[in-house]
Amino acid sequence: MVQMQTYLKVELMCFRVLGGTRKRYANIGDVVVCSVKTHHVAVKGPKGSLNSNYHPLMTVKVEGNEVLVTRPNDEPQARSLHGLTRTNIANMVNGVVNGYEKKLEIVGVGLRCQKQGSNLVMNLGFSHQVNIPDTEDCTIVWQDPNHFTVTGIDKQKVGQYAAEIRAKKPPAQTRL
Secondary structure, three states: OHHHHHHHHHHHHHOOOOOOOOEEEEEOOOOOEEEEEOOEEEEEEOOEEEEEEOOOOOEEEEEOOEEEEEOOOOOHHHHHHHHHHHHHHHHHHHHHHOOEEEEEEOOOOOOEEEEEOOEEEEEOOOOOOEEEEOOOOEEEEEEEOOEEEEEEOOHHHHHHHHHHHHOOOOOOHHHO
């Protein structure tokens, strides 16, 4: 329920969608610079810059402070790529303005973590400690021995890095 509210809040703040048409907009605001080249989008903002390629079927243009994504026809593949392209650009804009974070919690007797320099050192019940370094795209912010957050500007990379950390010690089946 909390994720849905957060999603709706981001949806209302960042972009406007015109349903039922072949045009969809992603609002880029005043602090974001967006440039479009042939099948390539670059977005720069206060937190950094992101680059992405999009499918050749889609047409992307910058009009004022909005990015316009259009599709050539109403075939199912074109419609799905249309939504995907607009959402990816909107996620890039949101990432360079607000950033993304995944909050993780370690639950269990004797399980804990601590930050040593740029590494997160985790005691997960193994005979050794598990060291997880910060990457150039994602940073680990330590709160207390059982809570930490993965932050970054690229939504996909933050989610993937959080999943890789979680895979070090997956939750027991009885606790899902």
